Amino acid sequence: MGAPITNTDPNNQPNQDVFSATLLELAKADRDIVAVTSDSRGSGKLVTFGQTLPKQIVEIGIAEQNLVGVAAGLASAGKKAFAVSPACFLTARALEQIKNDVAYSDNPVRLIGISAGVSYGALGTTHHSLHDYAVLRAINNITIVAPADNFETREAVKLAVKHQKPLYLRFGKKPMPLLTEDEGIGFEFGKGRVVKQGPDVAIIANGETVYPALQAAEKLAKESGIRATVVSMHTIKPLDAQLVLELAEKTQAIITVEEHMVNGGLGEACASLLLQNGYNKPFKMMGIPDEYTVTGSQVEILNHYGISADGIAEVVNGVLVS
């Protein structure tokens, strides 16, 4: 396993660029791949896609319910529809369409939630997507995935094309540092990626919170000698129960970290699994508390709630001491 790459890598592309570049390459070879957008080709980085493959992009305008319904119709007629829209609107305004037209009707739409979590930072609560895991976890027949670096994003898009079932992919805006140089750690929906191994504590994170979790693990090793396992639990549903239960067995405590409200997210998914399996060791959930966030950039907001290398390390230290 290689060393983590720092966030200062000048060649590191924004996550949404990786999504769109991968989709474009795949779509060039597969005319059934169709991007469906809600006036979001700019923010979804689909401008080049639209210029290169104008017959494979459908512009709906700002109408998310219709976006998802149309995508369901396209999918029902054999198109590999990628419905791209800011995560906050896609999963709130169009929730009934996701439930009925996509998941219940089993139309294999790939729902792409862009600028997720608090990516929009100071634009505030209307633009934050801190509910999407919670609402979609409550819906049957949908896979929910939040990649944690550009490798995972690329692999997720490739898998999404083959995935003939309803799927939600959640992307952030900014570059996400590669978690490991070793791309040999496979990526598969429903299987967490262990990006660092250690016997003392397990930090289960996803999306943009995996990197600070990894930094926290480095810090803990250096400063306290605590050896942490760090997992990119990119698939929230179905959760990799086998891995979580293994970590419960092998480590002294579990911490979950997510860019989502603590209600209904990755942490609660893990907690439910662990409790039902008799887990009785220390457990902490880190995320956005049940409040509307403070104003600030994405990093400032995450730092405010302790979702940083220092904040996560502090929680781990506290849990192990207690």
Add this chain to the structure above:
Amino acid sequence: MTAAELKAKSVTYRKNILKYIVGAKAGHTGGSLSCIDILNVLYNGVMNVSPRNFTSPDRDRYIQSKGHCVEALFVTLADKGFFPESDLETLCKYQSHYIGHPTKKVHGVEQNTGALGHGLPIAVGTALAAKMDDKDFKVYTLLGDGELPEGSNWEAALTAAHYKLDNLCAIIDNNKLQITGTNAEVCNTDPIDGKFETFGWAVREVDGHDVQALMDVFAAMPFEPDKPSLVIAHTIKGKGVSFMENSVKWHHGVPDAAQYEAALAELGA
């Protein structure tokens, strides 16, 4: 099928709707009776769809947006041979696939519907896929007039016109009543024709119980080149049973034994 044959089928379909609603002790009687002539004409005189070609990508599609009137769809599909009509004896009963709204578990149903305002966007996507693939199939969707206030309909109406979907036909079962009262009382959607025309659709109005007029209007589709077609089918809620006609109480009223007998007698042979 001739107009006379279609008329005879409509009588059978109406009787079957009542029969299975009475058996289930549940259902949407008034709306099923108002839209049944439309389904009859679509399935028996217009659309290229049958149990034999249902998996073909070239078949015509019917999506019932007003999903609550599933009884009309089920009796039509049963008659077309998608499943044995006797299956409908389980309608709405424990563990039956024949639930109170369209479900793809039932052979012949294209999309799960029930929540209103969903059919038109899905139909738009399906029609768009046909255009992308240069396929000739047509997409039909039946909307209730009472579901028009759902905003998703108007979003989809814009998209259909934007993409010049002349392979798409939306039909409004315009019986002018919804669960609470008249449309005019609940949320006045008139003039429907002007609204859709302004959105870029070509609109025709028709007596939704005149099978010949329905045949003629569907044969004229697309009504204008490069425009989606809208058929405003003027219908009567509870059509065919005098004491049910134009009565809100029969939106989801279930006849008792005497009412059922009286209704069958009225429908005649």
